[in-house]
Amino acid sequence: MSITGLLIFLAIGALAGWLAGILTKGGGFGLLGNMIVGIIGALIGGFLFGLLGLAAVGLIGSIVTATVGAVVLLFLIGLVKKA
Numbered sequence: 001m002s003i004t005g006l007l008i009f010l011a012i013g014a015l016a017g018w019l020a021g022i023l024t025k026g027g028g029f030g031l032l033g034n035m036i037v038g039i040i041g042a043l044i045g046g047f048l049f050g051l052l053g054l055a056a057v058g059l060i061g062s063i064v065t066a067t068v069g070a071v072v073l074l075f076l077i078g079l080v081k082k083a
Helices: 003-024 030-052 058-082
Strands: none
Touching: 003 030, 003 058, 030 058
């Protein structure tokens, strides 16, 4: 992976984490926290989209997939915290 690809990957992760934070609790988690949530969310989103037979392509598709996965991640973390 080139430096440019890595930077785009991290930027998508940060954006997805920030969007998920806005959608679930009303704020972000800081740059590093957003990146971590977004990257893990991208893995979860890719897995879920694959199970459903959906494919998201391009930059917007990557952001949507990562954001959906990050929202699911934050929802599951919220359930565990309440238990």
